[in-house]
Amino acid sequence: MPRATRMLLVVVLTVQFTIALDMSVVNVALPDIRDDLGFGADGLPWVVNAYALSFGGLLMLGGRIGDLIGRRRTLVAGLTAFGLAGLAGGLVTSPGALIAARAVQGIGAAALAPVAFALITVTFPAGPARSKALGWWGATAAAGGAFGVLIGGLLTESVGWQAVMLINVPIVAFALLATLRLPADRPEPGRAPRLDPAGALLVTAGATTLVLGVVRAERQGWGSFVTIGTLATAGVLLATFVLVELRAAEPLLRMGLLTHRPVLGANLFMMLLFSGQFAAFYFTSLYLQQVLDYGPAAAGAAFVPFSGGIVIGSVLATRMVARLGLGRLLGLGGALVAVGFGWFGFAFDVDGTFLRSILGPSLVASIGAGLCFVPLGTAATAGVPAHEAGMAGGLINSSRQIGGSIGLAALVTLAASVTGPNGGASKPELAHGYAVALDAAGGLLVVAAVVALVLVPAKVGGARAGEHSPAATSGSHRAAGQPRVCDKRRREGVNS
Template identity: 40%
Template structure:
């Protein structure tokens, strides 16, 4: 269309209606944002998928690579320690040096580590590569979340984008459980890692070509190295202590020593950050009440969800003797529910308010988890499927609202740090949930077994106690949001 034709069209357009040129620009803007959202969500989907898909395949990996009984847990622990420990640093690096750059480097590194992990022929190689995967994921997740929150700034589009983000988190985690069962049943264990290679390669290339540099990277390029070392060491020590507690007990020397190291490191980090001109975690963020309360609720909600999936998976395989494939398929409906929850989050937030939806979602998750705690041994698969559908739908809705609350008042230049803190709290919450719930379940099972009850009965009772604990964590998350956000002037 020529310039004259454009002017004529604009002049003859109905009063108040956008000109064709303006409409074309708006359509192009929406399309560009749609591509950005798709790339970001697929990147996070891959991270979420990888974490759970590997867990389901651990018994097969153990048999093929010759892991000792006490060493297999390090396939998970190495990833969790690297991921959880470096998230805050990864978020700050994204703020300082460019979110697109961190995304591309993280995706490329994660893809390469996945390829090599599938080729590993010894336990040591696989554990080392899992740590590299976790380190790269710690670059991808906060950079992607910060890009999302600074790209979608309008209230409605931000809620829609966060809904999509929450959907891929819930759907990716549950899809990993299903996919792990399928791969374990029909393919070589290496494919739990190789599935990332084509996805990661395409995402890295498209992100480099299509994602704009945005407004990041304009701050002074300076990282507070003492602070980075201290926060990483503190979080690694804390996550290690929580992970180790389920193996050696809360009073073991290793657990107590790691907890002490985490506490000392945390205090030293706070002292360093107060004096730093370019802190890793700007302490001003901790003055934002909605951010702090949302992160506390995040810890509790994710603890409940991670503990739920862990306990139900053990129940289906140890008590009900389900195959990995059948176990995975039991969670299939929950994956679909996660996607539906993401699509429903924006209209729910608009109609009822984000805080109210957060509290109601957390209570529904708690209620469904409480029902699930009965864990019947007949009609088990449809019962578990129905309950996990409600858990994942309500839980994803709650997490979307948590993400909105945690990032809405944060300045653009600090969104990476806020995203890193949010993701770190997810990891710490998951570790706390697994540690507490597995301790409760194991203690109850050992007590009953020692009293002469059959092993199957003891395991079932322990799993029921564990699920009841998961329900209590979700209730605590709802109460945290109710008390902490009730006087907020927004939602």
């Protein structure tokens, strides 16, 4: 692997780890943040929601900006915003300032996530090299989320909650220095493409309103006027976005992407997968701390096996994808995750232990999830030319974020309907509510497995899964740091 490509892979994996880390690292620090800054009951969830709103609402825009102005420049801007927001968040003294810092972090993440994904799909040639890179991408993302809980607990107990914000600064500084050493993008000759401001405004407003309605539904109630009105507004905005994009000469999201069965299936699967996985992380953390009386650090350490299982599954996926094909491997992975979540639901009780209630289901679910990332990344870019890789990256990351937000809010509501108000629920009632929610998460993954088998074929683009994609061979937009290949190598890639 050329040195420039190795450097690019280091940057991409560091970015992906940092984004995933930041989505989970603050969770176990929330009680300390509340006590130190004086958050009210209604304000504390916005430490998480501010990040989710800006991240989920701007992903499509971030991916398209990367396509238009260059991926290295977008990485530099996103990393700068993300790092400065982390520094500010560790120094704040008021609730409003922390929420603002988290919102800016979400903006930075929305620029980084789709660009990181796009760089893999346009840099690595289709086949084993791309499968291996996608495996590392998926393993890094999942490991960042799992280790975020561990690192957050350790830092909160040993240093203080401010450290969970400041931990981003040295990581981002390293990624930024490495990014600046990458070659600049080579823009396509001719007239520079335009951004599609109407589409950008509509999708950002629609996605933000959708996530806002979902994250507030837990407190407002799904049947409340506020929730229904917010979700209806989001529906109107997103429907208008679709109509505008169908007529736009240079759309933010080319709707033709979703006519490809692999792309559609990958995005539906991603939504369902993370609807369950976000909820599984949330309820497992609560079960460990509120039912089994684990401290923050011990609860975080309990997630380490999940990270290990993700790595195992991702390594296996790179070897299995060519043999099983995309759809069957996704179906197998989804089925294993469903079994793992169902096992969590069966084992969550007041007398549970780490060995009986956590270790086994963590390994089954995480190995299954690890199997999914390579075929998901391949299917999500099937038939996508290189100059639209950021568009596809924004779409698949939007599916992940919005699916996770909707699934978590819905399953929190389901658990609350079983336990009643948390303040009055006993440990057996809490355990039962969490178990019901995890069983429902398992049901979502059963649906995901069916979606994969129905919509995602074994082969894409007329070749065996993982062997060929237009995104790999199009030369019109070369990623930052993508090495040149000789004509013979390029012809071989096209005709493989």
